[in-house]
Amino acid sequence: MSTSKSEQSYTAQGLISNPPLRSDGRSLLDYRPICMSTGVYPQANGSAKVECGGSEVVVGVMCEIDHEGNEDHSFSANGRIKCNVLCTPSAYPAHSPPALDDLSYDLSVILSDVYSDPGLLPSNLVVVPGRKSWTIHIDALVTADGGNLLDVLFLAVRAALWNCRVPSTKNIEYKGSSQLGNESAFVTQHRTSHAADFEIKDFWEDGESLANRETFPIAITLNLLSSIHFLDATHLESMAAQSRLIFIYSFSQSTLEGNPTIRGIKYFGEAMPLKNVHTHMPVGQQTLLVLGGH
């Protein structure tokens, strides 16, 4: 979607005027109404759809068994999370297919970067210790982009993971003759053996939630324009903004209250002196940025 210079400058003027003026009448820190529904794909293990303004992202989460010695030797005993974002042509009618691919790729990388953090890996992905584990596939589909896509994307992914149920499994193993209480010669021979396989505990039950689903992050994009910042930019507003600063927060295990922790910060746009960043930071987290920033 192309916008003219004059449109951009008109929008920018409105934003920096005092009081700020946005075309939909919001204040600078207001979000547009967010509509979220979960469990939209019963076939998936978890799913969610999030709409915010004109942006819409649908996410499906699938759990897949991964085993030792798989085709690409990428097995991880504790499980892993794989992310993939696909931008549909209908969301970007003006983009050429390669440009669409690039965009999808960029979004996938941002998402993967965050979710590859071992701290975010749920602890209940191990199926058979050392041999089998769950791989969580997150597939996000951008069906419309009305601005502020990253926030919506992270929100939808978090909602889908929140909704996700990992099938409960039960390990099975052969412990040798000790089970039968027979000749002693065998007892020692088989005692060291480990579980070899698993079975589904209850095939009618969806399973259990991901262990630390509270921690999964959300993103908040600060759109920077001269000395002010504003949230949830519409498409036009984001064109007017000079740069964007994205904070990715995750939450502590137990509650949603308390201080969220920063998982990452991304910056897009013109070069900006670091001290200027501080002015946009929420109070109390400035030190974190220095320590934990990317």
Next chain:
Amino acid sequence: MVDITIRKRPYADAVVTQRKFLKKTARGKVVKILRERYLRDDVACGIENCRECDGGSLPFSGVASHKDYPQGHFLLPDTNVFLHQMDLIESPHFTSPLIILQTVVEEVRHRSLPLHSRLKALITSGDKKIWTFYNEFRSQTAVVREDEESPNDRNDRSIRKATAWYNTHLELTRPVRRGQPKPVIPTIILMTDDAANRQKAKEEGIPCHSTRSYIEGLSNFDDLSDLLAATDSNDLPEATASSRNVTLYSDYLPMSTLVAGVKGGQLHQGHFNANQYNYLEGSVPVPAFSKPVLLIGRENMNRAVQGDVVVVEVFPETEWKAPTDEVVDQDSTLKNDDPDNSGDEEEDAEIDAEEAKALGRGRQEKTQSSVKPSSERQPTGRIVGIIKRNWRAYVCHIDGGSLSSTLSTSLSQQSVFAIPVSRLLPRIRLRTRQAPTLLGQKILVTIDRWDITSRYPEGHFVRALGRAESKEAEQESLLLEYEVPYRPFGKAILDCLPPEGDTWVVPPKSPTSLDWQNREDLRDLLICSIDPPGCQDIDDALHARMLPNGNIEAGVHIADVSRFVLPDNPMDSEAAARGTTVYLVDNRIDMLPSLLGTNLCSLRPHVERLAFSAIWELTPEAKIVQTRFTKSVIASKAAFTYEEAQIRKDDPHRDDDLTKSIRLLNSLALKLKAARMAAGALNLASPEVKIHLDSAESSDPIDVEQKEMRETNSLVEEFMLLANISVAQKIQESFPQTAVLRRHLPPPRTNFEKLQDILQKRRRMTLDVSSSGALADSLDQCVDPNEPAFNTLVRIMATRCMLSAEYFCSGSVSKDTFGHYGLASPIYTHFTSPIRRYADVLAHRQLAAAIGYQSLHPSLHSKQHVETILTNVNRRHRMAQMAGRASVEFYVGLALKARGTRDGKATEVQEEAFVIKVFRNGVGVFVSKLGIEGVVMFKNDHKFDPDAYTISLTSSTGKEATIAVFDRVTVSISVEKDKNTQRGKVAMSLISPVNTTGL
């Protein structure tokens, strides 16, 4: 315009209409499966004249055969009833109207496929009043699983809900009307053997019964009580066997543990094979070892029955043993066991001791002289679990000795032993009221269960087949034992035949006739058929003629069965299930209805028949110049027997065209055979005998003789091989993924080790098994000038070392294993007998598609489909061969008996025999003249040398003789009736070199 209403399902309904479940696939993935169901209000209840529902076949007022329900009732059994009491339900005496729920049918399918197909057959047969109610699709009876509810509980609840619904439904649809008598409302009875379920049903006010308590209330209880299967249900009178608290066997491991163990390689899975010479020994071939895993003793065999899929644990190598070389007969070891015996420790101990002795004998000496047995030792282990039982109905005799009361008037229930005809099966204990009447009959018995406290499996009586040794009973028992489907063809199948029936003829030639399209008119060719005498299903015919260019045109014409048997109709499915025609001595169980087999598809002389022809142009040296295949119309000029054809060929005065063509065929066949032999084809031998039947009516066999082979047999054979090979090449070319082929894998070298060793030690002969050609050559060298039959014997023994040929789907195995070892052909199929073999029908369809005659049915493009069919055909084929052999054996027995009493008084039949196996306490002999094998057993111990394959006997007169494998001996053969079982047993004893009667 027609109104179209689209009723969208509200989102909230999803809970009821969606069924989702997780499934673990064979490859270890977990998939989530989502099924949508549409609930309706018009699923019919199935009761006649119901005010609400359409259709229905159950009687309006039920039946009043139960004493507790004089107002009539219907029966609604739960899943376990079908899983355990199928014989009862199937019995013609069981006439209660049944309502079968969809939930039940599906659960049965999950639990046992064979029972599911029996249930389906029962529902479709129309013999019984049965209605299948689709309860999961009716909105009032659909059940959604509650949290924390196990699938079993959910199904039970669904069954109870359906029963309750039925009862209300009947009440609602038959309201009381003023001025009319109160309507009689029949009851729907829930039948379940699960006490907890009955308890819940009672709380919900649903009438329910256990199977036993239900049939006890029926008027014909006596007819049904024997059919009641033994179950763990607690309302059964305390089973006598389990009251004894001695645990004889160890418990099985849970299924998941077994699977994990097998996957982890600590346990091994395979089919259990009982040892027919020693009932205390069995083996399980597993992929991990080249030799099968040996199981010694009852405890280690742990209640496995022949054919079960079992899991074994292998002992450490130091405990590996060699199989015994002794015959242990359960009839003699267990003769004192009493089926009613409850807790008689003394007797138990006696049996244990007896069995321990039987096991120990032979093995002890082995350990003493165990310098070399490491080569003979094989993996030894024990069964820790059963993956799948393969129990079916077995033909048995009642053991007369086990009866406590033989008074024929006694109607009290008693426990008796049933002894299966097959030596591979253990005795079965059953409870029956009819024991005295069943004595001396062949009966069918099913195993129900085998507890760890019971030495024998428990079973129940299914039906009687008739007097033992009567031909009808023996015939049927053979068919049952080898699982040959022998029921007459049903209406649906016969409806697939041409409506003209017998009067069907090839329509007159015209361009519009469908039958003549793309068919060649070969009616003028001099075609003839050559078959065994009395052959009715003539499926092949031949012709040959000189071509102007000096080459010869030869043709094989096969009945065009695929014209009549169209893919995927009931006749086709039945033929696929039967797989092959089974030939018994005086009976034939057809694969296709006899209208096709003996008439429409039989290439009778002087009538026009449809055929599928393979026509070659051959040089006079029998080299193929050109091959073509075509559908055709032929008119055979003559049907010869092998003998007639032979005489005609050899008669120098005959010089007509037909005779010339036979001679031409013969000359080609000789060259074809020579070429085949040069390529390394084997000349195998199996004992084949012919039974002479006295006359058509009595069909008493009077004598047995060996089959004769004529030149013309070989003539037909060569051309059939040629046709099969040519067709195989063609269909493999056209359908590389799904071609129906036949192969014979080269036998593993180890199979021959024993035979090579025996030949080396006894006769100083060597057998070169490096290739089929080498084997053929070395078999030709195994000649003993004094013993013309010796070579045949070696061939028979070599044949037994080989694997059997099998059908396969070309896409399923690697291309270098296509070869046929025995025929030394790189590719082979069966094309020439579509009337009696189903694989040939498939080959016909593929060939027809390959030549563009018609398109191939989609099912024949599916590798999986072809594989499934061929697996079944292979099994049927094997079973048919065994049934045929058993039938011959039975008639040989009858013939021997007849021969023995021919002169009015009993005389012994003496025959020459070859020793083929030496045991510690007996020798296995083969009587080539009669084609039978037998075991001569000695009571006393003798000097036995397992390495030299000899046993030294001392006769009662003090004469000593050594008998070795391949020795020619004279045996006396008699048919002995086993006193307890009425089983006709061929008994043999040595006459020379030593008379062993009494030894």
